[in-house]
Amino acid sequence: MDPLFPALTAPRGEALRFGDRSLSYAELAATAGALADRLHGTGRVALWATPSLETAVGVVAALLAGVPAVPLNPKSGDSELTHILRDSAPSLILTEPGAQLPPALADLTRHDIDVRQGDEDRPTALPAEPDPETPALIVYTSGTTGPPKGVVLPRRAITSTLDALADAWQWTGDDVLVHGLPLFHVHGLILGTLGPLRRGGSVRHLGRFSTEGVARELGSGATMLFGVPTMHHRIAEALPDEPELAKALSGARLLVSGSAALPVHDHERITNATGRHVIERYGMTETLMNTSVRADGEPRAGTVGVPLPGVELRLVDEADSELNDTGPEAVGEIQVRGPNLFTAYLNRPDATAAAFADGGWFRTGDMAVRDPDGYVRIVGRKATDLIKSGGYKIGAGEIENALLAHPGVREAAVTGEPDPDLGERIVAWIVPADPEVPPSADELASHVASGLAPHKRPRVVRYLEALPRNDMGKIMKRALIPGPSSD
Known part of the structure; x- marks a missing residue:
């Protein structure tokens, strides 16, 4: 052997x-x-x-x-x-x-x-x-x-x-x-x-x-x-x-x-x-x-x-x-x-x-x-990153990538929360590049909608000083709690 x-x-x-x-x-x-x-x-x-x-x-x-x-x-x-x-x-x-x-x-x-x-x-x-x-x-x-x-x-x-x-x-x-x-x-x-x-x-x-x-x-x-x-x-x-x-x-x-x-x-x-x-x-x-x-x-x-x-x-x-x-x-x-x-x-x-x-x-x-040639793209965890909104299955990962491409965003996490109309609404947790001048919720929603699709835009934006992470640097989404927001 x-x-x-x-x-x-x-x-x-x-x-x-x-x-x-x-x-x-x-x-x-x-x-x-x-x-x-x-x-x-x-x-x-x-x-x-x-x-x-x-x-x-x-x-x-x-x-x-x-x-x-x-x-x-x-x-x-x-x-x-x-x-x-x-x-x-x-x-x-x-x-x-x-x-x-x-x-x-x-x-x-x-x-x-x-x-x-x-x-x-x-x-x-x-x-x-x-x-x-x-x-x-x-x-x-x-x-x-x-x-x-x-x-x-x-x-x-x-x-x-x-x-x-x-x-x-x-x-x-x-x-x-x-x-x-x-x-x-x-x-x-x-x-x-x-x-x-x-x-x-x-x-x-x-x-x-x-x-x-x-x-x-x-x-x-x-x-x-x-x-x-x-x-x-x-x-x-x-x-x-x-x-x-x-x-x-x-x-x-x-x-x-x-x-x-x-x-x-x-x-x-x-x-x-x-x-x-x-x-x-x-x-x-x-x-x-x-x-x-x-x-x-x-x-x-x-x-x-x-x-x-x-x-x-x-x-x-x-x-x-x-x-x-x-x-x-x-x-x-x-x-x-x-x-x-x-x-x-x-x-x-x-x-x-x-x-x-x-x-x-x-x-x-x-x-x-x-992708058609077999490349795999992970969109998130089933328990925390799959958002069912308005009849769509939406992965948090692609929205996070879109948000991180905005010059006013330093860190971003995306979750879902209950919504009486949509089933779940998309929530963006944002650490601004400049805390004194954070990008507005409307600006971020438009940025995502134009880059991905309108149904993938965040309906709620919450601003943080830092995202909670574990020893490996992974974002601990279960630790995210409601805070200051812009709906």
Whole structure:
């Protein structure tokens, strides 16, 4: 059976770099191999997922040992941590030395990771590769509809996703990836850390995202950049004043954005300044990656590309009947199936069963349309972003993109609220570019109507100083509450 990390048995160059600390593949094999020996047979282990070399070594060691790892967000509160620990019942927690753990973890056996443990000059005998269905990670969802659920990800989900992305992105061992993402979720941990290690390349983690760090690393040999829309927005904002950043980005082989939609306006600003296109991909905790714009395909802003190799994707109506139409009005829920899917929600057989339609199709809850050539355009979440107004199904995402193209809008979110005539009316939540002179509701409605269609114009505009966001930069629409408005 092929190993998850072939390069550990044929070491080549630098594997990991966090700030001024690094490990070669030989050092990683020795260190993670020694820790894997300690972890063998321990059952599940928690991982205090700070942006550190220790976190990367810890997850590799757990995977080598065939022990499921439970990444913990260091910013989680005690109640959430208590729930996760009760649900997953880890035998111990892996941490970096000196980490201050919260009271909720006080009773858990602690193991500080020594990244220099092991002898890199001695050949490392790594454990045999576990069965592909063996649980590899248990990653907890955000819990927007209740307590977080533990998503059990098997090894074959990780390998199939990373290999499909290697095909789509022409990702090789010669690539050097830069990212500044947290390591408690699939984007930063699986794609950003395990992805380079599976290819035999290297990853440079910034510790904390900064445009200066991006310019430094891409300007000194790195080839790829992973980020979330908030990061790319900061890059777009900084480009006019940072020529070294523009130069570094222009030399990158691949710029990738994920976890939420990147506004078209930011796509255009980055491309105009650097000549490079940001490509988007689409995935979620339960499915890992489903689609992506290909490196050898058309870099079409506002889309998440086409299904990855091995992934089946369909759009369905409210009765789970497949939609075959294309175009902006053919809105349906995305359902997927393939080797990239999780096996279960931990201890939740009811939730697991409800998540799947007949035939093994996973209900993503994301709404989308398709272009005639198969490119997927996500218009929002079924629960919060699908607005049924005046007999139309309207996706919040395209209205948000239209609003963000207005020069007077810095940030925008769109929701629906009950309306006695329309069923739901469109509400725009706006952070003005100039708070002293915000664009009027009529001006914004006309802007959207002329760019999209009259029935997609906002009927209500509410002004905010900032939009509520989570650690990944995603807008938390459930946190939006009525405030000052212009009807």
